[in-house]
Amino acid sequence: xxxxxxxxxxxxxxxxxxxxxxxxxxxxxxxxxxxxxxxxxxxxxxxxxxxxxxxxxxxxxxxxxxxxxxxxxxxxxxxxxxxxxxxxxxxxxxxxxxxxxxxxxxxxxxxxxxxxxxxxxxxxxxxxxxxxxxxxxxxxxxxxxxxxxxxxxxxxxxxxxxxxxxxxxxxxxxxxxxxxxxxxxxxxxxxxxxxxxxxxxxxxxxxxxxxxxxxxxxxxxxxxxxxxxxxxxxxxxxx
Amino acid sequence: xxxxxxxxxxxxxxxxxxxxxxxxxxxxxxxxxxxxxxxxxxxxxxxxxxxxxxxxxxxxxxxxxxxxxxxxxxxxxxxxxxxxxxxxxxxxxxxxxxxxxxxxxxxxxxxxxxxxxxxxxxxxxxxxxxxxxxxxxxxxxxxxxxxxxxxxxxxxxxxxxxxxxxxxxxxxxxxxxxxxxxxxxxxxxxxxxxxxxxxxxxxxxxxxxxxxxxxxxxxxxxxxxxxxxxxxxxxxxxxxxxxxxxxxxxxxxxxxxxxxxxxxxxxxxxxxxxxxxxxxxxxxxxxxxxxxx
Numbered sequence: 001x002x003x004x005x006x007x008x009x010x011x012x013x014x015x016x017x018x019x020x021x022x023x024x025x026x027x028x029x030x031x032x033x034x035x036x037x038x039x040x041x042x043x044x045x046x047x048x049x050x051x052x053x054x055x056x057x058x059x060x061x062x063x064x065x066x067x068x069x070x071x072x073x074x075x076x077x078x079x080x081x082x083x084x085x086x087x088x089x090x091x092x093x094x095x096x097x098x099x100x101x102x103x104x105x106x107x108x109x110x111x112x113x114x115x116x117x118x119x120x121x122x123x124x125x126x127x128x129x130x131x132x133x134x135x136x137x138x139x140x141x142x143x144x145x146x147x148x149x150x151x152x153x154x155x156x157x158x159x160x161x162x163x164x165x166x167x168x169x170x171x172x173x174x175x176x177x178x179x180x181x182x183x184x185x186x187x188x189x190x191x192x193x194x195x196x197x198x199x200x201x202x203x204x205x206x207x208x209x210x211x212x213x214x215x216x217x218x219x220x221x222x223x224x225x226x227x228x229x230x231x232x233x234x235x236x237x238x239x
Numbered sequence: 240x241x242x243x244x245x246x247x248x249x250x251x252x253x254x255x256x257x258x259x260x261x262x263x264x265x266x267x268x269x270x271x272x273x274x275x276x277x278x279x280x281x282x283x284x285x286x287x288x289x290x291x292x293x294x295x296x297x298x299x300x301x302x303x304x305x306x307x308x309x310x311x312x313x314x315x316x317x318x319x320x321x322x323x324x325x326x327x328x329x330x331x332x333x334x335x336x337x338x339x340x341x342x343x344x345x346x347x348x349x350x351x352x353x354x355x356x357x358x359x360x361x362x363x364x365x366x367x368x369x370x371x372x373x374x375x376x377x378x379x380x381x382x383x384x385x386x387x388x389x390x391x392x393x394x395x396x397x398x399x400x401x402x403x404x405x406x407x408x409x410x411x412x413x414x415x416x417x418x419x420x421x422x423x424x425x426x427x428x429x430x431x432x433x434x435x436x437x438x439x440x441x442x443x444x445x446x447x448x449x450x451x452x453x454x455x456x457x458x459x460x461x462x463x464x465x466x467x468x469x470x471x472x473x474x475x476x477x478x479x480x481x482x483x484x485x486x487x488x489x490x491x492x493x494x495x496x497x498x499x500x501x502x503x504x505x506x507x508x509x510x511x512x513x514x515x516x517x518x519x520x521x522x523x524x525x526x527x528x529x530x531x532x
Contacts, residue, residue: 051424071427078428084421088443097439098429153429 001062001156001189002027003048008057010043017043018213020057025191025206027062030183032200033193035210036236041193042161044210048191049076049159061156077150077188079160083142085134091145092117092130098153120148123182140171147182158183160192164199176203197237201225209233287505290498302496303503310476311484312503317392318480319460322399326460327453330407335441337408338415339423349412355404363401364469367394390472395480398466403456410452411445418444447522451515458511461504 003025010018018040025031033041046052048059050071058067066074086094095117099108108116121127124144134142143163150158163179164172180203183190194200200207201221209216209224209232217229228234260268291299302308333352337345355363371378371388381388388394422444426436442449464482471478479487481504488497 049428051428072430072432074428075430076428078425080421080425082421084425086422086425086440097426097431101426101429101431101435149425149429 003157003189003191004058004060004063005044005048006058006060008044008047008054008059010040010047010052011055016213018047018054021210021213021215023208023215023218025189027189028187029189029205030180030203031189031191031206031208032204033191033208033210034195034197034200034236035216036195038212039210040213041208041210045159045161045191045193048157049078050074051078075153075156077153077155077158079143079146079150079158079163081161081165083134083146085142085146085149087134089133090130091121091126091132091134091137094134094145095120095149095152097149116152117148120152123151123185124148124178138171139167140175143167143175144178147179151182151186155188158186158188158190160190162193162195164194164196172199179203201237209236211236284505287498287501290494291502293498294495298495299499299502302493302499305496307476307479307484308488308496308500311479311481311500314392314395314479315461315481315504318396318399319457321396322403322460323453323457326400326403326456327407327449329404330411330452330456331445331449333408334411334415334445335437337412339420352405352408355402360398360402360463360465361469364398364466367397367401367466367470371397389470390474390478392478394470395467395478398470399460399463402463402466403459406456406459407449407452410448410455414445414448415441447518447525450518451522454511454515454518458508461507461511 005021005023005025007020007022008018009016009020021040021044033044035041043052047054050069050073054067058065060066061069061074085091086097089097096113099113099116102108117130118127121130124147126141126144129137129141129145134145137145143166147160147163160179164175167175176199179190179192192204201224204221206218207221207224208218211232217224217233219229224233224237228237303312333348337348368389369375371381371394373379373382373387373389378388386393388397422440423436426440427433431439462482463480464486467480468483468486471480471483473479473483473487475484475487481500485497485500485504488494488500
């Protein structure tokens, strides 16, 4: 699915989190929203996911206006910064949650849900942890479970908020490759937010550099490295 | 924690940790705490049961068997059964509203929830009489139509609910602030409706705090005196709750009857306390389990 962001702006009270920004995300791309904290990148991601509504502007999914679509209708697989796993449910129940929440008509039978959950658990290479609770997992395992839970709803796109933020350097590297593999396997249009330029440059097809609610530059990693469009970008990527 | 602490005997005796007190200070503090507890809490508790049983079990039980005492017990349990679930529902709604949304006047709303803690229950009772008494516009209309509020069950329930309103909300607010909104947001992105999210994510996460708040609310609802004394009219056998009947019996020098009923009320409170303790133990176990990784 391709996504168009058309002159999206967002103000909280009197402060502008996003000045009108526009961005076209091609179908199947892996896009990084890169910027320091307060740059508006998370706000933009939440607007895509339907967790926040823009003050003005439009969002289009496959050319259709999706601005007023509810969060449920969007079917965006969302991975939260601290993963937001349901702490009172097992890993299995966490991943099954989205399927069980479907209206009766489109809800898969119990056996089918179990089959899909187990398939996802092997996709994230943690086939044996279904019966555990989130508190019994390591940070890296939690992140992968959150990813599996988001994939379980057969999302139309994948949105990740600082997916590697809370992990140590070694696990970070492993999971980067993990996300790349899952993206390539599913072909989902994927947008992730990061403040780590290495991560953005290494992982993404397209990098969107943001600062203070504005987009500074959009481009392939090698192009941004070769020709930074503004002094801010130059400063940020050489840091 | 304890694995880094040396056994007391292995420590050189002339070194003292900065947070350790001198043996004298320790003895004085422990003595004050234990003495205070014995004198102010334990002794009166024993005295209540001793007075109730002063003329033996037979007399105590016989005194509870009279119509007024039975009516008082029934009334108090009825009031708790009505006001506690309602306050639990209001408390959840208030805490949910305050912690999951940002809006103007939030601080004011929190202050308002705390108001019953700071207003004297007698004043609260008087407010209800002013609002719903036969001389007020609303009260006059209600009485004329056969629904008296003051000097009747609805007034007592209102007074009890006013006094016990903060318990559930106050327990829930810090828990819900600490948990944040991310889990609810995750449920929504997975396609769950707001209603489903509330029952499958919000409620399971707050259930222990909720139960704790309900128990505190219940203990206070059964024991409330001041506000209820003003609105109930103290009609024997009809609007006199347990605490009010106890006071009336005591004023009439019916000490066995007064203390027997007081003992029953105390037992109800102790029962609530027992539940609370069991709950705390259970929750402590849960918290330990959650931090075990």
